[in-house]
Amino acid sequence: MYSPLRSISLAVVFALASMASGFQVAKAVENANIQVSASGTVSIPAGQSTSGFSVVGNGTTGVVPVQIGPSASDDAANGILLGSVGELGRTVGSETLWSSSSVVRDPSGSLSLTTRKAGIDAPGTTLPNNGSLDSNLNAIYFPFSEGWVGGNVYSNGGTAFNEFVLNGMTAADIQQDSLDGGTTPESGLSVITIPGVTDTRRQGIFLANSGEDNKVFASVSQMSDGSAFTLQSTVSDENSQFNAPIRQAGDNSSFVFLPLGTPNMSLARVHTGNANEPAEVLISSGNAVTMVREAQGRFRLSIAGHTPTSGSLLINQHGSHDDLGGNPSGGPSTDNLPSFAPHSNGTDWVVLSEDISNSDPIDGKTGGIADSFPQGQDAARGTYFDLAFVPFTGGPTGPGAIPALSTLTGFSRSRVMGWNTEVTALPSDIGLNASDATLAVVPQSSTGINVSGIGSNRGDLNFYVDGAELAVGDGVMLATVTQGVRDNTGFLGDKSYGIADTTHDGGNLWSVSTSSFLSGEEHNINVAVAFFGADSGFETGTAVDSNNTIGRIGVTIADVDSQTDGVLMATAWGNDNNFATVTSKTDGSWDIHVKDYDKDAESNPTDASDGANYVYLPYDAENLVAGRVNADGTIVNSTAPAGFTLTRDDEGEYILVVAGKTNEQGMLLLNSVSEGNDDDNIMSYVKDGDNFRILGIDSFATPSVDGLEDTAFSFAFIDFVDDLQLAGAGLDGDLNADLKVDGADFLEFQRGFPGTYDASVLADIQSNYGTDNSAVASTSMVPEPSSALLCGLVMFIFSATSTRKTNRS
Template sequence: MKRLLFSIACRVSTASLAIACFTSIQVLQVYAVENANINVSGAGAVTIPAGQSTSDFNISGNGGTGDIPIRIGASSTDDASGGILIGSISENGRSANTTTAGSETLYASSSTSLDGSGGLNLITRRAGEDTPDTVFPGGARFDANLGAGYFPFSEGWLGGTVSSTAGSTFNSFNLNGLTSANISQNLYGNGDNVVTFPGVTDSRRQGILLANHASDTNQYTLATPTPSGDGFTITTKPNNTNGSAGTSNQSMSFVFIPRNTPGVTLGRVNGGNSALPPSTAFQSGSAVTIVRELEGQYRMSIAGQTPSSGTLLVTTHGGPTGEGTRASDNMITYQASGNDWVILSQDLAGLNGSGQDTNENEYYFDFAFLPFSGGATGPGAIPSVSSLTNFSKSRVFAWNANVAELSAGNNPGETLTTVPQKTSDVEVTPLGFNRGDNFYAVDGAFLAATDGVMLASVREGLRDNSLTGGFTEYGLASTTLLRDSWQVGTATSSASPGGSTEFNINHAVAFFGADSGFQMGSNQLVNMTTSELSFTLSGLDPESNGVLMVNPNTNEDNFLTVTPQGGSGTGWDVVLLDNSGEPEQTPASTTNDGFNYVYLPYDAQNLVAGVTQANGSLISSTNTAGFTLSKVGTGEYKLTIPGKNPNTGMLLLNSTAEGNGDNSVVYENDPDGFSFRILGIDHKTVDEIENQFLLTEPEDTGFSFAYIDFESPPVLQMINDADFDQDGDVDGKDFLTWQRGFGTGSTLAEGDANGNGSVGPEDLAIWKTQYGNTPLAGAATAVPEPSSAAVVLLLSTMIVSFRKPKVN
């Protein structure tokens, strides 16, 4: 696409104040994104339908079956060195004759290759495993229609082409905005490479990556964000081999498209199933609608666009750490259907038109639509992460999860999870995996182990799943890594060893960001031979300083007791019990698995927490003016927090060994409609279950609890206290205290907002944020922040009042 450059020069006459301007026109050969829809007939003829390309995208004849020479602009000799060519198959199968009678439907994958003179060719090869009597064996050249886009380096696109002559280590690099140092080769295994991009700190949210295999061989390429969002994992594997076999460091081309790039509609799609519709993790540009028609088959529409008004490019997602996802051995193609596109995902084991859904807790594919008119010239600015999400590792947020059992099976689509209440300024999307397993995306990205620690509790009493052929039982909750050892999720199971291990039940989740300041950790191991772990945190009295909240780090029916060590004890006794191993036997059956923990100090703001005996009396807690706790029946306790209820926040719960060392704890809505009913659950043995001693009666249980408010979650006092004069509130007097202490070298009695003894300029910013609050340590309420205008007005008034009079 040629551009006309207008320049205007003006001359001003000082005598007459007249302005004379002159216009000049220059023609610059600067390419924007070039794209086209390409049809390949059965006779080998290659055409671009009328009006379905940009002006400088050209076909340079026919290179033979499955080989299409491309020319960008007047010459192709600089195409390979000057940009990135990406192709996608735009045909959901093509009929081909067999060696005997009849025909078969075959599918293709696309790649690019050099033409020997600096140009680029699009290559299409038959995908899938061999079928009997086929004329086109797996990996052979095979004609197919395509959509293609060329992204010129001159416009600033980040990406390139890398290749390996030996199939192991890349030794040829043609990159723009990157160096070879941006590519970590074979990081997760041979053929699994991680690519990073300058300015991309969260690849889960900031944009998409399009990728292609880049040589004339039977390979195809998958790409997906890394778990922590620091880059993209690009995997190259054979297009005729199912599973993880055959990955190798083959040539690949890739281009990063920032979210909100003008002239592009793009997005990332999460897979769905019969119960859960597909969804976009994010998208920008024109509005996109995507629905599931059949298993693995999706219909997508783009507002104001049709398959003839632009080009659709699609890249399949693989495993973030290599193999391991359902889509990582799938082939994705699409074709036009009226004003829509029908997208088909098939497993390489047998490409026969039968789609395959993904396990919806994974990314499915990235897509970009490039219109022929008004399309992109260069990439948009890479958006800051803070402009895209309210998620932050410095935050704590929480939500309630309702789990519906649609049938008693253990396959995707047989459960449906919803989030009825949550921290309001983050979007929590439940993406259930199967029975008892749930994943959650926050503002479009799955939560990774590097993001922080997740804890969960069962928020339901006796659950009746009998209508779907399931069981009526109490439940247990764990938090664990359920996908490739990086993706954090919840696992709920039966509290009855005689029932089903995995069990659908309502639960609640709290997520503590890795930078929130709380002491936390993952996968702390409990040694089975000692039955328990004496767990300590430096400088803490476990009976009076706070509560240790834990979850098993496992996808099994384990549970924990956490008992503060009394007397001269310096920690907690943590026992991890295996529910399948009859936990009531003596000594209790234990497991050698690990646990996740978060320590919540009682002086944290907005926290209601404590440890109670089996009779309901408190051992220690936050300020008792903020709640009431009473024992209302055998194994039943009522927690009331003024102004709060189970819809405004959630509880974390752990049983102690006090009274009964084999009990777990759950909660449900109290009949009064605004309190929490906490239940201690006795775990029966298999023999008791067989003799009809069912889990229908709670049992007195000692436990620890912590209330996590959805809108005002716990915050560490020491990092957020601008009450410099320590009178119980943050007001104008604290500003005066700050003003008197700042810059004078004096040390205030109570120190700064971070407890360092003196004040500095950063404390004024904290005061602005906290002005109007009442930071009561351990209280359950927080006063909303004042408006910015109110703070500015107060500051202006106070600064003026302290200004010295002018001396003439």
């Protein structure tokens, strides 16, 4: 959470700081669209700039000197200039050439926009590799005096930054990283923390330019857990994401953070998906932004109420998520170069993404979008473009306040969430194996969240929750197949039942892997997904067969008797066609038995792919319906019997009716029990009217046509409407869902009163103030605050609210 100061615009805070310091010259946001003719003449079309933005002469080829306000010599010291290439390649002789853009500080302290040829040389090229190349540009200047957070960093010829011109942050907020995890910044990757930002995945857009007049351009992303942004310097004539040469250390850079919700500015992060998957705007603010695929690597961008002549557009390539050490963990390749130009319809933009190949030139024919699938172009995972649009008239006067996460997402690490997924195989996908494209649609999910199935392919499902993927630090993911036999023989698959695994294998972002119970190959099939937040209080974990006990993983939870107290639910780990069964032992512990699709036990003691993700659900948890069931359908033990009925309907088929709930208001987790003849069985379920038809499936049968067998199993209903919580964990007045009521909830109330919250919510906070359920299942009270303290807090709330209203008026 952040301080009450965040109720005031950052522009006000930093403007006051600037006046106090006395050294910054007040400037306004200035922007322009710059045209460079074939003969090298530089101009700004009439009406396509603000009054304080000007170009200073023609410069030289690929160099556009600019001036902000009455003098250029203080521009680098007093703000951040960023530019983007605003044309779709430039014809030089018989070639179409593409360029990358940078912003360079001149010795005088002024700034220039520079553009150079990207990609390697074509045979008989008229312009050598990395040559200066004139290009049209869109540019925006963000002055420090208005409070824009970011800055300009310089290495002055070294391999590490040694000069920092920053606003709203310090040099300590910038970590130059190493590709191999060491301390030498050879990777060209910087990890950047923005003060006050707690989730870089959702709270704003981060844009950057290289500060070198050379072949390097900047791509941006964020850490997979949302803790920081990343800035990568990418060499524009290489194509090797995982080798150091693509990253160049010590490059000067400029960057700015733009809070979501900043007035008079349109912001968006866009995922372009697989080639047959719709592009999707993940987070946005301002005028509505849409992105529609027109062809491979070609998109039509629309910003409601604006055209390419009404303002300036900046687009950054969105690189891979990176952890410290520079290890990519998903996302498109950072070697793809975006550019844009006015669309032929006169109101929109065409956005192109060019692949930079180390074997083919970027010339629109061999290495570009026309005839070949650009490497990383429609990557299965990760966002692709970050963009900002500033109008020439009525533009922003400073950044908005950093938005509270609770206003952006219903996701919380304190929650248990779930969703249903319907998977469709697409007929073809350029650049992927034939018929390998997959569209994952989420028709139902827990209240307050928007879940998107994005960038999926056959047998691999990726999900974004309110614009961001879930990271390993966010919690634990489990899944259940929600379909019977599925015929995928027309789409590179089997006719078979399916298995679902969950993993963050190869990175820190959770995904679901589905495979055929017949062959073990990747298999499209519908699934339900449950996610248990790291702060939800439930006992979760990922266990590995460390004792080499023939695929059996022992789980013991202190003071819990597995025979009577609750159920342990598990999903096999990895993209490895395994499944997990769970057995309650007489000593009060559990065995998770991990088996391969072909019934063999997985028992490699050092192989994490032989493990399982699990959660323990005590029967006294709020809103839980769960139990253990004998093969004949009789209940061994469960939550309150009044909450459900379960009956055996046929061989291997059971009907579960959850009182007052339908199969669109929740999902099931299922595990077979490793006992007797059903030691090798898997579980799935299908909809049966409003109820659940649970299937026990025998792997010794032919899983393409039959295989149903009576099976002992455990089940848990995950409610989408009423959150699953530990007993006593639900608290009135816990507005930020951290299982405690404290000053942070008063601040949350302040931001939402009146409108979101009313006086009754304040009463809930007052009555529960000091309650902390974050560590234990039962309610733990700390001493009540004195009445004087509560009065003081209430007076503070209403005085701050009154002040805020006055400021807005």
